[in-house]
Amino acid sequence: MGLLKPKGTRIGADIAGVVESVGKNVTQFKAGDEIYADLASCGGGGFAEYVTVPESYLAFKPANLSFEESAAVPMAAVTALQGLSDKGKIQAGQKVLINGASGGVGTYAVQLAKHFRAKVTAVCSTRNVEMVRSLGADHVIDYTQKNFTEGDEKYDLILGVNGYHPLSAYKRSLTPEGKYVMAGGTPKQIFSAVFFWKHHVN
Ligand SMILES: NC(=O)c1ccc[n+]([C@@H]2O[C@H](COP(=O)([O-])OP(=O)(O)OC[C@H]3O[C@@H](n4cnc5c(N)ncnc54)[C@H](OP(=O)(O)O)[C@@H]3O)[C@@H](O)[C@H]2O)c1
Structure with missing residues (x-):
C-alpha cells in the first residue's frame, strides 16, 4: 500500500517463535516463552529471523500446536x-x-x-x-x-x-x-x- 511506493517495506505478518529478550516495561512475557502473533498492524517483519514486537501483539502459542501450525493461524x-x-x-x-x-x-x-x-x-x-x-x-x-x-x-x-x-x-x-x-x-x-x-x- 502507498501512493507512489509501498509505505511499509518489512514484509511478513504472521509469526510463531520464542521470545529472545524483553524490554524493561514488559510484564507478561519473558525470554524463552513460546508465542505467536500477527504483526500486520505493528510494522510487519514476519519473514525476518528476529523481530521486535510490542507485547500487546503477542499471545502464548498453544502447547498442542507446532510452530508451523501456529504461524498459520493469526x-x-x-x-x-x-x-x-x-x-x-x-x-x-x-x-x-x-x-x-x-x-x-x-x-x-x-x-x-x-x-x-x-x-x-x-x-x-x-x-x-x-x-x-x-x-x-x-x-x-x-x-x-x-x-x-x-x-x-x-x-x-x-x-x-x-x-x-x-x-x-x-x-x-x-x-x-x-x-x-x-x-x-x-x-x-x-x-x-x-x-x-x-x-x-x-
Ligand atoms: N489470508 C488472510 O490472512 C487474509 C486476511 C485479511 C484479508 N484477506 C483477504 O481475504 C481474501 C481471501 O484471502 P484468502 O487468503 O482466504 O485467499 P485464498 O486462500 O486464495 O482463497 C481464495 C478462496 O476463494 C475461492 N474462489 C476462487 N475463485 C472463486 C469464485 N469465482 N467464486 C467463489 N469462490 C472462489 C477459492 O476456492 P478454490 O480454491 O476452491 O477455487 C478459495 O476458497 C483476499 O482478498 C485477501 O486479501 C486475507
Whole structure:
C-alpha cells in the first residue's frame, strides 16, 4: 500500500517463535516463552529471523500446536472471527454462507461458523468440495457448477472472502435483515460498498 511506493517495506505478518529478550516495561512475557502473533498492524517483519514486537501483539502459542501450525493461524483465523462474530454478529441456528470456503480465511470461517452452531453452506471449487465438507460444512456448493446467487436460498449472513459477485447479487441471497461481510474484494466492490450501501467499515 502507498501512493507512489509501498509505505511499509518489512514484509511478513504472521509469526510463531520464542521470545529472545524483553524490554524493561514488559510484564507478561519473558525470554524463552513460546508465542505467536500477527504483526500486520505493528510494522510487519514476519519473514525476518528476529523481530521486535510490542507485547500487546503477542499471545502464548498453544502447547498442542507446532510452530508451523501456529504461524498459520493469526491473521487468517482472526479475519474469519472478526467477519463472523464482530461484524456479522453470527447467532446459533442462522443460515450462514461462506464464499471462498477452501482458502486461508474460508477454512477457518467454516470451522468457526460451526463452532457458533450456525447452519453452514460453503462455496468452493470441485477439487476442494470434500476437504470443505470434512471441516464441518452442512452443505457445499461447487461454484464451477452452480451460482448460489441465482438460487432461491436466502442466508442470514454471507462472508465473502473476495469480490466474486456484485453486491446486488449478494443482497438477493440475503434475508431482509441479512448481513454481507466482505473480508477482501476488488477495488470496485470496496468503492461500491463504501459509497452506495448501508455499511460499517473496519
Ligand atoms: N489470508 C488472510 O490472512 C487474509 C486476511 C485479511 C484479508 N484477506 C483477504 O481475504 C481474501 C481471501 O484471502 P484468502 O487468503 O482466504 O485467499 P485464498 O486462500 O486464495 O482463497 C481464495 C478462496 O476463494 C475461492 N474462489 C476462487 N475463485 C472463486 C469464485 N469465482 N467464486 C467463489 N469462490 C472462489 C477459492 O476456492 P478454490 O480454491 O476452491 O477455487 C478459495 O476458497 C483476499 O482478498 C485477501 O486479501 C486475507
